[in-house]
Amino acid sequence: MVAELVRRLRSVRIRQSVEKIAPGQFLTCPHWWSWWMPNNPPVWQFYDDEGNIHACAITYGVEPAVVTTSGDIVGGIWFGAPDVHVVYSQELDSRTADANRPTLFVLGEHRAEVEALSFPSGTVSAALIIPQSAKWSAELSSSMHEKMIEAMGDIMRRALVDILDATWIPLYNPNLVASGSGLPGEANSLIMTLRWRSYS
Amino acid sequence: MALQCRCGQPIEAFGVPSCYTKMAPIVKLIFTTRVNQLITDPATQLELSPTNTNFPDIYRLITPRLDDVSSERPEAITEEIGATTYYVRDAARTITATVGQLPTEWAQRVAELRCQAEVGVFLVDANGTIWGRKVDTPTGVAGAPLPIVPSSIDARFAFPSYSSVQKHIITFQLPFTLADYEIIPLWNNQAVLNNSAPQPVGFRVFQEAGNWVVFLFTKYHAPNGTIVVPIANVANPADIDIYNASGTTLVASGSTNLGGGKYALNNPLTTGTQYILDCTAITSPPRTQFDWPALRVPFRA
Numbered sequence: 001m002v003a004e005l006v007r008r009l010r011s012v013r014i015r016q017s018v019e020k021i022a023p024g025q026f027l028t029c030p031h032w033w034s035w036w037m038p039n040n041p042p043v044w045q046f047y048d049d050e051g052n053i054h055a056c057a058i059t060y061g062v063e064p065a066v067v068t069t070s071g072d073i074v075g076g077i078w079f080g081a082p083d084v085h086v087v088y089s090q091e092l093d094s095r096t097a098d099a100n101r102p103t104l105f106v107l108g109e110h111r112a113e114v115e116a117l118s119f120p121s122g123t124v125s126a127a128l129i130i131p132q133s134a135k136w137s138a139e140l141s142s143s144m145h146e147k148m149i150e151a152m153g154d155i156m157r158r159a160l161v162d163i164l165d166a167t168w169i170p171l172y173n174p175n176l177v178a179s180g181s182g183l184p185g186e187a188n189s190l191i192m193t194l195r196w197r198s199y200s
Numbered sequence: 201m202a203l204q205c206r207c208g209q210p211i212e213a214f215g216v217p218s219c220y221t222k223m224a225p226i227v228k229l230i231f232t233t234r235v236n237q238l239i240t241d242p243a244t245q246l247e248l249s250p251t252n253t254n255f256p257d258i259y260r261l262i263t264p265r266l267d268d269v270s271s272e273r274p275e276a277i278t279e280e281i282g283a284t285t286y287y288v289r290d291a292a293r294t295i296t297a298t299v300g301q302l303p304t305e306w307a308q309r310v311a312e313l314r315c316q317a318e319v320g321v322f323l324v325d326a327n328g329t330i331w332g333r334k335v336d337t338p339t340g341v342a343g344a345p346l347p348i349v350p351s352s353i354d355a356r357f358a359f360p361s362y363s364s365v366q367k368h369i370i371t372f373q374l375p376f377t378l379a380d381y382e383i384i385p386l387w388n389n390q391a392v393l394n395n396s397a398p399q400p401v402g403f404r405v406f407q408e409a410g411n412w413v414v415f416l417f418t419k420y421h422a423p424n425g426t427i428v429v430p431i432a433n434v435a436n437p438a439d440i441d442i443y444n445a446s447g448t449t450l451v452a453s454g455s456t457n458l459g460g461g462k463y464a465l466n467n468p469l470t471t472g473t474q475y476i477l478d479c480t481a482i483t484s485p486p487r488t489q490f491d492w493p494a495l496r497v498p499f500r501a
Contacts, residue, residue, distance in 0.1 A: 049486050119224075199222075
């Protein structure tokens with residue numbers, strides 16, 4: 001059943017309109033890709049309305065977000081959910097260490113319920129790992145939490161998945177080494193309990 | 201149609217195929233005015249594109265993802281005479297859709313459907329299956345939209361509370377003559393689940409500083425308190441055409457981009473006269489963002 005959850009999360013496509021403010025610069029509403037502070041800002045690949053792919057730099061932690069690219073974005077940008085990986089809980093530590101951008105790790109261990117006259121449902125724990133390489137103030141951290149849970153709520157709603165609870169585990173580590181990756185010790189985590197139903 | 205008993209009515213076998221499509225929760229509605237258009241090639245005929253000649257309006261009448269869609273059909277209308285119950289007719293099925301977190305202006309799009317003489321709907325479930333109506337034809341069976349009763353269409357905005365978000369509640373009825381067993385899956389296309397309809401375009405045509413001007417704007421406010429959001433720098437302004445009332449003679453075209461969503465016309469109009477504004481040839485901002493193909497509308501100058 002987790003395979004179906006992951007398939008649905010990976011098939012989410014979100015469109016947001018952009019407003020051109022200068023050659024190669026566009027305003028848009030931020031989403032999950034914007035509510036964190038990368039050590040080495042990645043290049044984001046967004047599709048536009050005509051299916052053209054754009055290599056973009058973006059602003060982080062501010063609203064609206066500014067998207068910078070070399071070409072003209074036609075209409076809006078299309079993007080999906082963060083990368084989703086199914087992992088064993090025992091390997092969570094090693095698998096998350098390479099996360100250099102917000103990444104969703106879904107534990108393979110899950111619970112399912114099957115009843116007559118209802119769709120089978122599953123419940124699973126998932127961790128959104130948000131790498132951090134420099135100290136964030138507690139206020140900045142909590143604002144990232146607020147916006148990231150909003151973004152996750154949007155993604156889960158589109159995938160028809162309920163977030164039963166979500167716990168923000170902020171990072172306070174004065175000895176960050178600016179590796180730019182996830183665990184150990186260099187990530188904020190949004191631990192969620194997800195419930196979904198299988199409609200097939 | 202509801203079953204009409206007749207002499208010699210056969211009783212058909214109860215067997216069912218091993219594999220069949222099950223309905224998942226409905227997550228989108230696709231409205232259309234082509235209620236009686238038959239569907240024999242769903243892959244082509246249900247394409248969400250302005251170039252779809254069978255259903256040219258479904259590309260823009262697909263709702264955003266709905267949060268909850270339910271449907272109820274009351275018990276059939278019967279009459280009791282003495283101790284005997286006589287079936288009279290089926291009751292009408294009501295569909296109720298609730299969607300949260302959309303702009304308040306969105307309800308107008310739904311309410312406008314009530315002004316149409318005929319409206320139909322396709323239901324899209326969580327698996328991307330498009331549901332419609334099964335129609336018996338002289339040569340076999342075809343699909344069609346589910347007819348709805350236009351006068352029953354209602355869109356309400358529910359205020360948020362301390363424990364609930366703002367939401368729209370849409371209700372409409374299917375005609376009582378539509379039997380439940382006529383509802384069938386027509387096609388499966390998961391891409392429909394991620395589809396995003398273009399936004400409608402607002403317009404005004406008026407005189408300003410000696411020019412006749414076409415003003416184009418979006419029908420939604422901007423978050424920063426901008427009530428009117430102009431559509432600036434359309435390409436090409438010359439694609440803004442004004443025809444006479446019959447749509448046969450070109451009267452004026454856009455000539456100058458005045459900025460701020462305003463475009464001057466190259467010929468004057470006559471106040472009080474009926475014309476047709478035609479912006480269907482505009483290509484930028486793209487048609488995926490704004491519904492240019494539908495902007496051919498009458499107006500009075």
